[in-house]
Amino acid sequence: MNRRFSTQKKMIEEALRMLDHPTAAEVYEEIWKAYPQISLGTIYRNLNTMASEGEIMRLSFSGSPDRFDPNAAEHYHIVCTRCGRILDTDDSIPQELLNQLDQAVESSTGVEVEGRTMLFYGICPACKKN
Known part of the structure; x- marks a missing residue:
């Protein structure tokens, strides 16, 4: 289980670096191209955990989905x-x-x-x- 989580997290980190302040759905679409077994729920869980632990920055905008930035500084x-x-x-x-x-x-x-x-x-x- 830990290995799978690490692999999925690594894919999410790579997608965040490739995309420009993406939404969770955009991260999912990018990863799904190479790994169609991944679920949107997995993406959301990992992004939420990474944001709450300060690994990435969550950008919230009224009336639109949250976006994520790999630069947490x-x-x-x-x-x-x-x-x-x-x-x-x-x-x-x-x-x-x-x-x-x-x-x-x-x-x-x-x-x-x-x-x-x-x-x-x-x-x-x-x-x-x-």
Whole structure:
């Protein structure tokens, strides 16, 4: 049983690296091409476990399925308002700016910030060209 789980998890990790912020269904479709015995339930269980253990990042969007990012390190995402593509920011956002944002939120709410998730919306370079 452990070996099978490890094999399935490895396939999921590979699919996550190949695909761009995929949904569970997209991961399933990718793996199913080579391994049609896999079930969608197995994909969901593994993705949920990996996300809850901090191995991958879950991206939740209102009104659409969760997406998954193999990069679990703190970073932010940009959603293209034309094509819907999700892009990662690089790590060039200065920590000083993030600290100021945390302090502003704490000052206005009284809540101690323990972490943050930010989404930016705009038009991606490919859509700007068209």
